[in-house]
Amino acid sequence: MKSLSEIETVSKRSSRAAGFTWGIAEEVGKNTKMLEMFGLPGIKNLNYYFRLRSKKNFEKLNLVSDKNKTEKNEFCPIFAGLSFLDQVRSLESLSEIEFERIACPLIFLPFVSRASEIIGKKLELNVDDKVFLLNYNNSIYSNSLSNGIIEVGNNVLIKFKENKDSFKENEWKELYKLSEDTFVEESDSLKQDGAGAGLTDND
Amino acid sequence: MNVALRDPNVIMKLSRLGSFHQSKLSFLRSFLKEFKDWEYRRDLFDLDEFGFGVAVYSFKKNSRVYSLICFANQLDENERSDRVIATKWDAAFTLHDGVPTKKDIERLKNEVPKQEVGRLSYKELTLSRANKSVRVFNHVVESLSNGKQPNKELLSEVGYLYRTTAVYGSGKFGLADRFRIKDREEIYGPFRLEMMLVYLVRQFTFDQVNHVAKNKNPKKAVKLDLEICRNLGIGNSTGLGMAPFIVNHPTLLNNWIYSREVALKKIREIKNIENKHSELFKHCLKRSIKNVTSWNTESEYQQKKIKSLLNDLNIFINFLENIFDFSKEFAFNEIYSWLEKNSGDECIEYVVSMMMEPYDDIINPLINKMSSEEEKYFNIPTNRTVSELRNILESKYSKIINIDFSKKENNQNFWFISKNKEEPRLADRFTEKGSELEQPLAIARDIKKLYEALSTSKNSSTIDKFLANNSDLRHVVRRAFIIEKFPYSEIQDNTIGQSIVPIDMLRLKLSFFGALKFDPRSDKWLRICMFQGAPLPEQLKNYDDHWIYN
Numbered sequence: 001m002k003s004l005s006e007i008e009t010v011s012k013r014s015s016r017a018a019g020f021t022w023g024i025a026e027e028v029g030k031n032t033k034m035l036e037m038f039g040l041p042g043i044k045n046l047n048y049y050f051r052l053r054s055k056k057n058f059e060k061l062n063l064v065s066d067k068n069k070t071e072k073n074e075f076c077p078i079f080a081g082l083s084f085l086d087q088v089r090s091l092e093s094l095s096e097i098e099f100e101r102i103a104c105p106l107i108f109l110p111f112v113s114r115a116s117e118i119i120g121k122k123l124e125l126n127v128d129d130k131v132f133l134l135n136y137n138n139s140i141y142s143n144s145l146s147n148g149i150i151e152v153g154n155n156v157l158i159k160f161k162e163n164k165d166s167f168k169e170n171e172w173k174e175l176y177k178l179s180e181d182t183f184v185e186e187s188d189s190l191k192q193d194g195a196g197a198g199l200t201d202n203d
Numbered sequence: 204m205n206v207a208l209r210d211p212n213v214i215m216k217l218s219r220l221g222s223f224h225q226s227k228l229s230f231l232r233s234f235l236k237e238f239k240d241w242e243y244r245r246d247l248f249d250l251d252e253f254g255f256g257v258a259v260y261s262f263k264k265n266s267r268v269y270s271l272i273c274f275a276n277q278l279d280e281n282e283r284s285d286r287v288i289a290t291k292w293d294a295a296f297t298l299h300d301g302v303p304t305k306k307d308i309e310r311l312k313n314e315v316p317k318q319e320v321g322r323l324s325y326k327e328l329t330l331s332r333a334n335k336s337v338r339v340f341n342h343v344v345e346s347l348s349n350g351k352q353p354n355k356e357l358l359s360e361v362g363y364l365y366r367t368t369a370v371y372g373s374g375k376f377g378l379a380d381r382f383r384i385k386d387r388e389e390i391y392g393p394f395r396l397e398m399m400l401v402y403l404v405r406q407f408t409f410d411q412v413n414h415v416a417k418n419k420n421p422k423k424a425v426k427l428d429l430e431i432c433r434n435l436g437i438g439n440s441t442g443l444g445m446a447p448f449i450v451n452h453p454t455l456l457n458n459w460i461y462s463r464e465v466a467l468k469k470i471r472e473i474k475n476i477e478n479k480h481s482e483l484f485k486h487c488l489k490r491s492i493k494n495v496t497s498w499n500t501e502s503e504y505q506q507k508k509i510k511s512l513l514n515d516l517n518i519f520i521n522f523l524e525n526i527f528d529f530s531k532e533f534a535f536n537e538i539y540s541w542l543e544k545n546s547g548d549e550c551i552e553y554v555v556s557m558m559m560e561p562y563d564d565i566i567n568p569l570i571n572k573m574s575s576e577e578e579k580y581f582n583i584p585t586n587r588t589v590s591e592l593r594n595i596l597e598s599k600y601s602k603i604i605n606i607d608f609s610k611k612e613n614n615q616n617f618w619f620i621s622k623n624k625e626e627p628r629l630a631d632r633f634t635e636k637g638s639e640l641e642q643p644l645a646i647a648r649d650i651k652k653l654y655e656a657l658s659t660s661k662n663s664s665t666i667d668k669f670l671a672n673n674s675d676l677r678h679v680v681r682r683a684f685i686i687e688k689f690p691y692s693e694i695q696d697n698t699i700g701q702s703i704v705p706i707d708m709l710r711l712k713l714s715f716f717g718a719l720k721f722d723p724r725s726d727k728w729l730r731i732c733m734f735q736g737a738p739l740p741e742q743l744k745n746y747d748d749h750w751i752y753n
Contacts, residue, residue: 001324004382005374013620022643023677030581062671082674086585086667118582 008033011046018050020078027085028078031110038140040106041147048149049077049104058103064091067098074103074152081111084158088115097158102127105153112158113137122161127153133161204533206471208464208690212602215460215695221707222508222548225751226556227566228462228573229717231733232751234398235743236570237389238262243740245410246302250275252418254411257308260403260740267389269328269396270299271403272308274316275411283334285368285440292318292332294365294407298400300326300379318369319624323377329400330378333365333408336438340364340412343427347416350423358435360499362720362732364408366438370397391571393455394716405437405734429739436735439718442728446708447618447627450644450694453682455575457689459715462569463555464691469565470558471536480561481529483749487560488523490752491553492516494719502723504704508549515550560749580688583681585667592666592683593657596650599686602695603647604654612701618644629705629727647697649679719751 012029016022028046035042052058058076061068064083068075080102084091091097102108105127116123117137125132130144165172213219225232241262250256258273275294282291295316299307307326314321318332339353339361346353372394374380390396409432417424449456495516498509522541531537535558542551559566596604608614617638621628632638643649653676660669670677686692697703706723713721718731736753738746747753 001377003325003374003377004380006377021675021677023679023681024674026581026678026681030578083667083671086583086670089586090665090667114582 004033004037007036007043011043014046014050015078018053024078024082027082027111028107031081031107031114034110034113034137035106039145040109040140041149042106042110044147045104045106045149048151049107052103061099063087064097066094066096067100069100074101075099077102077104077106077108081108084108085111085115085118088119092119092121092160095160099156099158100154102153102156104150105156106150108153108156109134109140113140119160121163124157124159124161126155126157126159128155204472204474204536206468206536208461208468211599211690211693212695214464215691215693217694217696217698217704217707219548219552220694220711221704222552223711223714224553224556225714225717225719226463227559227563227748228459228466228570229715230392230394231398231402231717231737232748233392233570234395234402235737235746236748237392237395238399239743239746240264241743243743245406246270248410248414250411250414252415253277254415254418257312258407258410259303259308260406261302262399262403264389267387268301269399270301270303271400271407272297272299272303272311272315273404273407274312276316278334280337283337285334285366289368290318290320292316292368293335294404294411295332296330296400296404296407297323297327298329298396298403300328300384319376321376325377325379325383327378328384328396329370329372330376331367331370331400331404333367333404333437335365336361336363343412344416344419347413347427348420348424350420350425352425352428352431355431358431359497361438362735363405363436363438364412365404366440366730367401367404368440369444370400370439372397385574391574393459393574398716401437401439401733402737403740405435405737406740408437409435409739433739433742434736436719436732436737439731439733440724440728441709441713441731442626443628443705443709444626445712446629446705447642447644449708449712450646450698452575452577453685453692454577454580454689457692458573458575460691461689462573466559466562466565466569467539467555470562471533471539473535474532476529476534478529481534483561484557485523487749487752488516488520488554488557490749491557494752498720500720500722502729504726505721505723511547512549512553515546516553519546519550519554563748580685581681583666583670583677584684585665585670587666587684588662589657589660589664589666589669590662592669592680593654593662595683595687596654596657599683599690599693600647600650600654600695603650603697606647606651606697606700608648608651613697614648614699615701616699616703617641618699629703632699643678645699646679646682646693648699649676650683652676653679653683717751 008029011032012025015025015028032042032046056073058073059070061075061080061083064087080099109125109132112123112125113134114137116134123134125134127150131142133141241264244261246261247257247259250258255275255277259270261268261270273294273296278291278293295318297311297315314323323330339358342357343353343364372378384390409427413426495509495513500506542554606613615632616629617632619628619630619637619640619642656673656676666680670680705727706729709729710721713731718733719735720732722730724730736750738750
C-alpha cells in the first residue's frame with residue numbers, strides 16, 4: 001500500500017511535470033492525498049485527467065461568478081478549483097454557483113472541501129446526479145462512492161449551506177429534557193455556598 | 204529585563220546556521236530523556252558464526268512496544284559503498300510498531316535489505332541501513348577473540364563500528380504516515396523514532412562484534428568493555444538529500460530555531476544566576492573542549508572553523524575564569540554580549556548551546572513544541588491585500604529583495620531531483636543540463652520575483668486576484684504568509700548563489716539531531732557521529748544528562 005506521503009509527493013511532482021507551476025502542484029499534491037484519505041479515487045482521476053490534458057486543451061477559469069459557462073472545451077478542474085478556493089470569501093454571498101462542464105470533477109472536489117473549512121460552512125457539491133456534502137474539510141458524505149473515473153461533470157452546482165440546525169426546536173427540547181435526568185437538585189444550603197455567594201456584584 | 208529574540212536576518216544566514224552545535228534541545232538527547240524509563244530488551248538474536256542473521260530489540264512501556272528488526276547480510280568488499288547509489292549494505296534495519304510476528308519478520312527479510320526498492324507497510328515506522336567501518340570492526344573482532352580489548356586510539360579516531368547512510372521515516376517507501384502516530388506523547392519531539400532506530404542499531408553493533416569474536420575463538424574471547432562501548436557511537440554519511448528538507452518544512456524549521464532562541468532569551472533574562480548553575484555551565488564548557496580537540500577532519504573548510512572555535516573558546520574561558528563575575532545581575536546576558544563583540548559565529552553558537560545545560564526548567568517545556576502541524580498553514584489567506592503582502596516582504600526579506608539576480612553569480616546553481624536515485628542534487632545552471640526541471644528551492648530568487656510583481660500591482664487588490672495572474676509565484680506567496688507568523692521559517696540567504704556552501708544546511712539539521720564532529724568530505728556531503736558517549740540501554744534508568752561532555 002502506498003503511504004499518503006508518497007501519494008502527495010508523486011501527485012505534486014506529476015502535476016509539475018504536466019505543466020502546472022510548483023505552487024499549484026503543491027495544492028494538487030495535498031488534494032490528491034485528501035481524496036485518497038477519504039477513500040475517493042484521487043490517483044485514478046488525476047492520472048486520467050493528465051492523459052486527457054496531453055491531448056486536448058481545457059478552459060482556464062480565472063474569475064468565478066454565479067454562472068460559469070465554458071466557451072468551447074471543458075473547464076480544467078484544477079484552475080476552476082483553485083479560483084473557487086481563492087475567491088470563496090467573496091463568493092460566499094451567493095447561495096449557489098453553477099459550472100457548466102468541468103472535466104474530472106473529482107479533482108475539483110478537494111478545493112471545494114478546503115473552501116468549506118475556510119468559510120466555516122458546509123458546502124454541497126452536485127455533479128449531475130451525484131451529491132457530495134463537504135463538512136469543513138473534516139469529512140465527506142456522498143450518495144456516490146464509486147471507485148471509478150468521473151470523466152466530466154456536465155452540470156456542477158455548489159450550494160452554500162447556512163449554519164443552521166438540522167432538527168426542529170421541539171426535537172431539541174425532547175432530547176434536552178432527557179439529558180436533565182443526569183442533573184441533581186441542589187439543596188437550599190448548597191445554593192447559598194455556590195460561586196459568588198456572599199459577595200455583592202455591585203462593588 | 205526584557206531581552207529581544209535574536210534577529211532572524213542574522214540568525215537565519217547560512218553561515219550562522221552552519222555554525223550551530225548540539226544542545227539540550229537536540230533530538231537524540233530528548234529521545235534518551237523520554238525513553239529512559241522504558242523497558243529495554245533484546246528479544247531475538249539469531250546470527251550465524253560470522254554475524255549474519257536477524258536480531259530484534261525493543262522498548263516497551265505499558266502496552267506500547269517499538270521493535271528494531273536488524274538484518275545482517277554478507278557483503279563483498281567491492282559492493283560496500285556509503286554512496287546513495289549503493290544497493291547492498293552490511294546491515295539493514297526497520298523500526299516496527301509493536302511486536303513483530305514471525306510472518307512480519309519473514310516479510311521484512313525480503314524487503315528491508317532492498318531499502319528504497321523494497322516495500323514497507325503501515326506497521327513499520329523507520330527504515331535504515333549501515334555499513335561497517337571494516338578497519339575498526341575487524342580490529343575489534345581480532346582483539347576480542349584474542350582475549351584483549353581493542354586499541355582505544357584507533358576507536359577514538361573513528362568513533363563507531365558502523366555508519367548509517369540513510370534513515371527514512373514519515374511514509375517513505377510505504378512506511379507509516381506521521382499522522383497515524385503523531386498524537387503519541389512519547390514522540391512529540393521531532394525525529395524521535397529515527398533517533399530510536401539509530402540508538403538501537405548502536406547496541407546491535409556491539410552485540411554483533413561480541414558474537415563474532417566469541418565464535419571465532421570461544422575459549423579465549425572477551426566482551427567489548429562497556430566503557431569502550433559507551434564511547435562509541437554510530438557514524439553517518441549525509442549528502443544533499445537532507446538539505447531541501449529544511450526549505451520544504453518552513454514551520455518545522457521555525458519551531459526548532461524559535462525554541463533555541465526562546466531558550467537563549469529566557470536564560471539571558473535570568474537576574475541572579477545560582478552558583479550551582481554557573482558551576483555546571485563552566486564544568487560542561489571545560490569538559491566539552493575534548494569534543495573539539497578530538498574533532499578530526501581533513502576538510503580545510505572545517506579545520507579553519509575548528510581552529511577559530513578553539514581559539515575563541517580559549518579566550519572566552521580565560522575571560523570567564525579571570526575577569527568575569529557571575530554574581531553580577533543578568534550574567535548570561537553579559538556573557539552573550541561579550542561573545543557578540545569578541546567571538547566568531549562558531550563560538551557564539553557553541554556557548555549558546557552550553558548555556559542551556561543548567562536549565563531543564565526552561566528547556567523541557569520547549570522540547571515538545573519543536574514539532575509542527577504544517578497542514579494548518581498551507582492555505583493562502585487570499586483575502587489579504589497586495590500592500591500587506593509587500594509589507595511582509597519588506598520587513599521579513601529585507602536582505603533578500605536587494606539581491607541582484609541578473610548577476611550570473613547570484614543565479615549560478617539549481618536544485619534538481621536525480622533520476623537514478625530520486626535524491627536532491629545541486630548543479631551549475633550554466634554548465635549542466637536540466638535547469639528547466641529546477642525544484643522550487645530558489646526561495647530568495649522567487650521572493651525577489653514576487654516583490655517585483657507586487658510592485659506593479661494595485662495596492663488594494665486582493666491576493667486572490669493577484670494569484671489569478673501570477674500562478675507561477677503561488678509557492679512563494681504561501682511562504683511569505685507563513686513567515687509573517689513564523690519569523691525563523693526561512694533561510695535568509697541565496698540557496699542558488701555561486702558561494703553557497705550546501706553543507707551549512709546539513710550542519711544545521713544535524714546539530715538539531717545532536718550530531719558531533721561534523722566531518723565534511725566535500726562541500727556536498729559529510730560524516731558525523733551520533734550517540735558517542737551516550738549511556739547504553741542497560742544504563743538508561745539512571746544516567747547523567749551531561750554525558751556528552753564526559
